[in-house]
Amino acid sequence: MSECRDCHDCGAATVVEFPGALESPKIVALAGPPNSGKTTLFNRLTGLRQKVANFPGVTVEQHTGIAELPDGRTVGIIDLPGLYSLSPQSEDEQVARDVLTGERRDTPRPEAILLVLDATNLSRHLMLAAPILALGVPTLIILNMADDLRNRGGHVDTRQLSAQLGAPVALVSARQGEGIGQVFEFLASAMPAPAPKDLPVLQDVPKCRAWAGRVGRQASYRPPVPPKWTRRLDSVFLHPVAGPLVFAVVVVAVFQTIFYAAVPLMDGLRWLFEVSGKWVAAALPDSIFRSLLVEGVWSGVGSVVVFLPQVLFLFLFIGILEDSGYLARAALIADRTMAKVGLQGKSFIPLLSAYACAVPAILSTRTIENKRDRFATILIAPFMTCAARLPVYTLIIAAFIPNRPVLGPFLGARAAALLGLYVLGFLAAVATARVLKSSILKSGRTPFLLEMPSYRWPTVQSIGLRLFDRAKVFLRRAGTVILLVTVLLWIMAHLPAVNGKAPAIGDSLAGAVGRTLEPVIKPLGFNWKIGIGLITSLAARETIIGTLGAIYGMDPQSQKLGLQKALQHDLTPGGAVALLVFFAFAMQCISTIAVVRRETGGWKWPILQFTYMGALAYVGAFVAAHLIR
Amino acid sequence: MSGKNVQPESSLTTLVDLRRGDAATLDHIDLPGKDARRLMELGFLPGIRITAGHSAPGGDPRVFQVDGSEIALRRETAKRLKVRLDKTRHASGMP
Numbered sequence: 043m044s045e046c047r048d049c050h051d052c053g054a055a056t057v058v059e060f061p062g063a064l065e066s067p068k069i070v071a072l073a074g075p076p077n078s079g080k081t082t083l084f085n086r087l088t089g090l091r092q093k094v095a096n097f098p099g100v101t102v103e104q105h106t107g108i109a110e111l112p113d114g115r116t117v118g119i120i121d122l123p124g125l126y127s128l129s130p131q132s133e134d135e136q137v138a139r140d141v142l143t144g145e146r147r148d149t150p151r152p153e154a155i156l157l158v159l160d161a162t163n164l165s166r167h168l169m170l171a172a173p174i175l176a177l178g179v180p181t182l183i184i185l186n187m188a189d190d191l192r193n194r195g196g197h198v199d200t201r202q203l204s205a206q207l208g209a210p211v212a213l214v215s216a217r218q219g220e221g222i223g224q225v226f227e228f229l230a231s232a233m234p235a236p237a238p239k240d241l242p243v244l245q246d247v248p249k250c251r252a253w254a255g256r257v258g259r260q261a262s263y264r265p266p267v268p269p270k271w272t273r274r275l276d277s278v279f280l281h282p283v284a285g286p287l288v289f290a291v292v293v294v295a296v297f298q299t300i301f302y303a304a305v306p307l308m309d310g311l312r313w314l315f316e317v318s319g320k321w322v323a324a325a326l327p328d329s330i331f332r333s334l335l336v337e338g339v340w341s342g343v344g345s346v347v348v349f350l351p352q353v354l355f356l357f358l359f360i361g362i363l364e365d366s367g368y369l370a371r372a373a374l375i376a377d378r379t380m381a382k383v384g385l386q387g388k389s390f391i392p393l394l395s396a397y398a399c400a401v402p403a404i405l406s407t408r409t410i411e412n413k414r415d416r417f418a419t420i421l422i423a424p425f426m427t428c429a430a431r432l433p434v435y436t437l438i439i440a441a442f443i444p445n446r447p448v449l450g451p452f453l454g455a456r457a458a459a460l461l462g463l464y465v466l467g468f469l470a471a472v473a474t475a476r477v478l479k480s481s482i483l484k485s486g487r488t489p490f491l492l493e494m495p496s497y498r499w500p501t502v503q504s505i506g507l508r509l510f511d512r513a514k515v516f517l518r519r520a521g522t523v524i525l526l527v528t529v530l531l532w533i534m535a536h537l538p539a540v541n542g543k544a545p546a547i548g549d550s551l552a553g554a555v556g557r558t559l560e561p562v563i564k565p566l567g568f569n570w571k572i573g574i575g576l577i578t579s580l581a582a583r584e585t586i587i588g589t590l591g592a593i594y595g596m597d598p599q600s601q602k603l604g605l606q607k608a609l610q611h612d613l614t615p616g617g618a619v620a621l622l623v624f625f626a627f628a629m630q631c632i633s634t635i636a637v638v639r640r641e642t643g644g645w646k647w648p649i650l651q652f653t654y655m656g657a658l659a660y661v662g663a664f665v666a667a668h669l670i671r
Numbered sequence: 672m673s674g675k676n677v678q679p680e681s682s683l684t685t686l687v688d689l690r691r692g693d694a695a696t697l698d699h700i701d702l703p704g705k706d707a708r709r710l711m712e713l714g715f716l717p718g719i720r721i722t723a724g725h726s727a728p729g730g731d732p733r734v735f736q737v738d739g740s741e742i743a744l745r746r747e748t749a750k751r752l753k754v755r756l757d758k759t760r761h762a763s764g765m766p
Contacts, residue, residue: 126712127708131705131708131709162739163738163740165738165739166713166714166738166739166740247708247712247716248711248716248717251714251716265739276724276734277725280725280727282728285725286728370743374726374727374732374734375727377727377731377743377745378727378729378731378732381745489706489709489710489744489745489747489748489751490732490744490745490748491710491713491742491743491744491748492732492742492743493740493741493742493743494734494740494741494742494743
């Protein structure tokens with residue numbers, strides 16, 4: 043923890059340029075199988091001095107960081123994706139392999155490798171040592187989870203192991219910080235090339251495993267007894283009756299937290315932005331510049347930042363679930379259901395969180411290793427009825443649907459309509475998933491494998507760093523695009539200026555676009571006013587309410603009731619239902635588009651998704667407008 | 672199902688036929704080379720002992736203990752792993 047406190051002052055403000063700004067250009071790679079505690083070690087070595095980006099051209103996340111040695115020198119560390127072997131089967135593994143072999147031109151070939159292996163499962167994990175040592179790059183073999191090994195009665199002679207492998211070996215516990223000094227010692231040393239006694243034929247898995255077993259025996263490796271608590275917890279969490287119950291409780295807790303617990307914080311942030319906006323407005327002279335700053339920039343940034351509590355709460359939950367080991371069990375329980383639409387268990391939590399907001403949901407698909415499953419999950423997530431659709435739904439439903447009972451006193455017509463819209467979004471998601479998974483994102487016949495890690499206590503450091511990471515990614519990436527678009531929309535609503543003042547919205551550029559759009563949306567039962575609303579709702583769905591309020595020139599206080607009246611005047615019942623269907627299907631959310639672009643590594647998928655959802659929304663609204671009159 | 676568990680050791684069956692607590696020895700993997708390789712890297716090597724563990728409700732996917740790890744496989748994959756059942760059945764109702 044001390045290295046963390048040291049850099050607390052510099053904190054978030056220090057943007058570490060990597061690798062350009064490095065004083066000593068020593069770069070090492072952190073490699074290891076999944077579940078070896080690689081990322082915990084990375085956090086331990088680099089603390090807050092890390093940076094997340096994508097490897098150019100691929101969707102693999104690149105974690106880089108700076109470790110400071112006790113003598114003050116610094117070393118750049120690349121945390122590679124998990125590897126089972128150097129014969130890659132996924133994009134992640136391909137990238138890891140290419141970095142290690144120096145085949146990626148955008149990443150300098152590491153001068154040394156820190157190979158992280160799980161000491162409690164050494165015989166199998168040692169298999170990866172063979173191809174790594176064969177690279178001839180200086181390597182430190184790090185046996186992680188030393189505390190687990192010791193507590194459960196395991197043993198390994200590191201000196202013997204080092205002699206067998208011809209490379210230094212360090213027994214560490216990344217979680218406890220035990221033995222980290224040995225890693226720093228290695229990094230500060232001359233780092234000799236490895237000289238293993240013998241290596242197996244790398245292509246032959248059984249031979250590699252036999253070699254690993256032999257090396258382990260020569261190092262008097264005694265595997266620890268199976269983790270008692272993992273067995274005990276699994277007999278509850280994977281119990282035929284108790285298991286699904288616990289799962290349901292976890293699901294409800296996640297849902298409630300992001301849906302309700304985050305709301306006061308979000309309201310607080312919204313209030314903060316309003317108050318500070320007013321403060322800025324009062325401090326500046328009345329000008330077009332002030333209007334741009336307050337109505338464009340301020341509210342644009344504010345509309346993104348208010349989502350932050352939701353993002354953080356979701357990642358707090360996912361962090362705890364993943365680090366504790368429960369996420370793998372939840373994925374196991376959900377797998378059968380998800381398999382019915384061609385997805386897998388790990389898609390469940392992201393899709394669930396998409397009911398609050400698609401943005402954190404899409405960010406959380408990182409837990410799905412299979413790229414095709416991950417993309418399919420990203421593409422269907424925005425169909426889930428997110429919180430931003432709710433105000434639009436409630437406004438239109440309240441204006442057009444009389445509140446008469448449908449199922450006795452239990453279900454009113456309005457509640458039934460709302461429920462129907464949730465079901466509609468869900469069905470669209472399921473149908474889309476089926477189409478995607480049987481066509482462009484077909485997984486082929488790759489077997490579904492899910493490793494069940496032992497249960498462990500999540501550490502505050504690891505979860506804290508992850509939250510910090512996600513907050514940074516969210517604010518930076520979604521923030522820049524949102525800002526741009528809100529400013530653009532502001533300009534459209536304020537030009538051409540009349541006597542130096544903004545025109546009435548009907549006469550503005552946005553109004554002109556709304557009118558141009560009218561012939562296209564007329565078949566759906568929408569007029570140009572709704573058209574402007576559809577354009578501004580691109581920034582965020584609920585924006586349409588404020589826009590319509592402005593078009594009808596309403597006082598914000600009486601807006602809600604007045605708006606209902608105005609809408610009843612402008613929309614037929616068919617048009618109202620069409621508008622609801624349109625909102626259920628269309629991808630009117632710049633934040634989501636920005637996040638999809640980031641997570642899929644380009645514009646191809648977000649454009650496809652936007653077009654597809656838009657087409658579905660148009661057709662759906664058209665059908666609705668003609669069925670209901 | 673229970674009839675299969677007392678079959679002689681020589682006959683081959685698949686991982687799907689294992690119930691919780693059953694142990695078997697892997698004979699071969701009936702999958703394309705690339706997929707078989709990944710399973711082998713995870714410990715599913717011919718000759719290794721596999722124990723069936725918990726499963727999701729409905730029995731699919733199921734967790735298998737192999738080479739110090741616990742790996743969950745779907746039914747469609749498990750049936751491609753041909754195994755020889757161990758003679759003695761392990762207590763299946765363990766806590």
